[in-house]
Amino acid sequence: MTRLEDRQTLIQEIDAARANGARQAEACVLAGIDPRTIQRWRKNDGTTLGDRRPDAVRPAPSHALTDEERARIVAVANEPRFAETPPARIVPALADEGTYIASESSFHRVLRAHGQMNRRGRAKPPRRSRPPTTHIASGPGQVWCWDVTFLPATVKGQWFYLYLILDLYSRKIVGFEVHATDSADHAAHLVRRTALTEAVHAVAAKPVLHGDNGATLKATTVLAMLHWLGIEPSYSRPRVSDDNPYAEALFRTAKYRPEFPVKGFADLDAARDWAARFVHWYNNEHRHSGIKYVTPAQRHAGQDRSLLTARHELYQHARRSNPRRWSRQTRDWTPSAAVTLNPERDAVIQAASKPKPLSGSVSLPSRPGLTIHRPWRVTKGMGGAQPPGATRSAPFSASMARMARTGPSPK
Numbered sequence: 001m002t003r004l005e006d007r008q009t010l011i012q013e014i015d016a017a018r019a020n021g022a023r024q025a026e027a028c029v030l031a032g033i034d035p036r037t038i039q040r041w042r043k044n045d046g047t048t049l050g051d052r053r054p055d056a057v058r059p060a061p062s063h064a065l066t067d068e069e070r071a072r073i074v075a076v077a078n079e080p081r082f083a084e085t086p087p088a089r090i091v092p093a094l095a096d097e098g099t100y101i102a103s104e105s106s107f108h109r110v111l112r113a114h115g116q117m118n119r120r121g122r123a124k125p126p127r128r129s130r131p132p133t134t135h136i137a138s139g140p141g142q143v144w145c146w147d148v149t150f151l152p153a154t155v156k157g158q159w160f161y162l163y164l165i166l167d168l169y170s171r172k173i174v175g176f177e178v179h180a181t182d183s184a185d186h187a188a189h190l191v192r193r194t195a196l197t198e199a200v201h202a203v204a205a206k207p208v209l210h211g212d213n214g215a216t217l218k219a220t221t222v223l224a225m226l227h228w229l230g231i232e233p234s235y236s237r238p239r240v241s242d243d244n245p246y247a248e249a250l251f252r253t254a255k256y257r258p259e260f261p262v263k264g265f266a267d268l269d270a271a272r273d274w275a276a277r278f279v280h281w282y283n284n285e286h287r288h289s290g291i292k293y294v295t296p297a298q299r300h301a302g303q304d305r306s307l308l309t310a311r312h313e314l315y316q317h318a319r320r321s322n323p324r325r326w327s328r329q330t331r332d333w334t335p336s337a338a339v340t341l342n343p344e345r346d347a348v349i350q351a352a353s354k355p356k357p358l359s360g361s362v363s364l365p366s367r368p369g370l371t372i373h374r375p376w377r378v379t380k381g382m383g384g385a386q387p388p389g390a391t392r393s394a395p396f397s398a399s400m401a402r403m404a405r406t407g408p409s410p411k
Contacts, residue, residue, distance in 0.1 A: 002033075004050035011047055014038065065106060073102055073110045087111065133234055135208055137169035138338040140300045141198060144168065144209045144231075145341070146175075146190075147247035148182065148216060149254075151271050152264035160271040162254075163190045165209075166247055169339050170300035171288050173250075173279045174198055178272045184219030191222065195229045210234040210341060212244050243342055254278055291336050308333040 002010075010031055017027040028035045041047055065073075076082065082090050087107035094101060102110075111117050119125055137143040144165050151160040161182045165175040175194030179186045191209070200206060209231050211217040218235065226233050236243030254260065257278065265271040283300075287293040294304040315330040 001051045001053065004047075007041055007047050007050070011038070011041065065102060065110070069102060070110050073107055074114055074116070076101060077107065077111055077116065133342060135168070135210060135234065135341040136338050137167075137341070140167050140170045140172070141200070141203065141207055142169060142205070143339075143341060144174065144194075144207050145244055145247045146187075146209060146211050146217065147244060147251070148187070148214065149251045151178065151275075153271075154264040154266055160265060160268060161186075162251075162271075162275055163187060164247065164250065165190065165194050166250055167296075167300060168210075168246060168341055170296050171246070171250075171291060172283050172296035172300040176275060176279055178268065178275045180268050182216055184216050184221040187216050187219070188221045188225040191225055191229065191231070195231065200229060200231065206230040206232065208232045208234050210236075210244060211247075212236045213238055246341070250282075253282070292333060305335045308335050 010033065014024060014027045014031065018024055024038065025035050028038060076094070077087070077090060082093075085093070087104050090107060091104045108117065135143045145168055146163070146165040149162050149164070151162050152158075153160060161179050163175075163177045163179070163186060164173060166172070167174050175190050175197065177186060177190045177193075195201070198207075206229070209226060211234070213235055216222070223233065242248070259274070259277075261270075261274070265274065283297045284295055286295060288296055288299075291299050291304065292308055294307055298304050298307060312330070312333040315333070319326045319330050
């Protein structure tokens with residue numbers, strides 16, 4: 001339904017466009033309404049009275065339940081034998097007795113009107129899973145992810161435990177430890193040592209530490225340490241295995257490295273030596289695909305933009321040297337912008353992770369003399385098609401006036 005104020009505004013703008021020479025049909029298309037809607041508004045006083053459907057008097061259907069039938073439904077549903085029985089079972093039970101009062105939906109409707117649509121028996125209504133909390137990291141030291149994984153030993157049934165903290169923005173491993181037991185004391189010690197290494201005490205905005213619902217990461221000892229350090233804890237939803245994807249992906253990378261011992265580690269020292277080598281390789285040598293193939297240490301130190309700018313200039317030089325080999329744009333080396341963890345809506349990602357493109361990576365034509373048209377998106381309402389970044393609050397009268405100047409389209 002269209003509000004009365006919007007109806008009046010649309011009618012005024014369409015009348016102004018028609019006075020300037022525009023056709024009503026084209027003005028209605030631009031406004032996003034049907035011409036017959038305008039005719040109905042004018043004929044039925046729709047511009048002065050508005051939409052009268054909400055206040056319309058609707059007579060009761062001739063086949064509606066009578067007051068006696070409604071009272072009988074309530075009485076039957078409140079019988080002791082049906083005290084813990086929902087309407088879905090009451091109706092078949094009555095049918096087996098040769099009695100039909102009303103349908104199951106009628107039982108639901110009448111009981112709901114009398115405030116008796118509660119769950120019967122001891123069963124509680126199912127709890128809805130809360131939406132994941134969206135964390136956005138636009139720089140290092142804002143959001144950390146951590147988890148614990150098993151490292152197999154050569155003895156079957158024996159495991160070592162790798163505790164690891166990952167910076168969400170740079171993908172750098174900022175803290176890790178390997179222990180022979182799974183304990184909250186080890187996790188608290190790792191958080192404290194990582195906070196000292198990353199100088200958390202010297203920054204005003206403390207990081208958010210996201211983890212799963214494991215008993216080790218939610219222990220009172222860990223929570224007390226996080227409170228003392230000023231770090232905000234964040235946890236995955238219950239029974240949701242992909243709310244901590246960056247840490248899980250890192251463990252997958254670790255365990256599929258060629259040097260990972262398939263038959264397990266001989267002792268704790270061997271597991272710690274391997275973990276130290278892996279962390280050094282991952283932070284300083286591994287070109288991460290999620291951050292435009294720079295190392296996590298380079299992105300953590302803010303060196304990724306200069307490296308990607310040099311790559312971009314190299315590609316531009318190669319394109320200018322032999323333009324016939326480049327049918328499209330050069331490879332996009334724009335630095336990755338903000339990183340989101342468990343985004344609830346696409347708008348959150350788009351608003352926070354708009355990258356700043358390098359000069360020429362997008363705006364240059366693919367071939368000399370070839371024009372690149374900007375992509376447009378189709379929107380509903382008065383605005384029609386708009387370029388990216390445009391808002392729907394542009395003056396509607398300007399569009400009408402522009403159409404009036406151009407006149408009707410030739411047939």
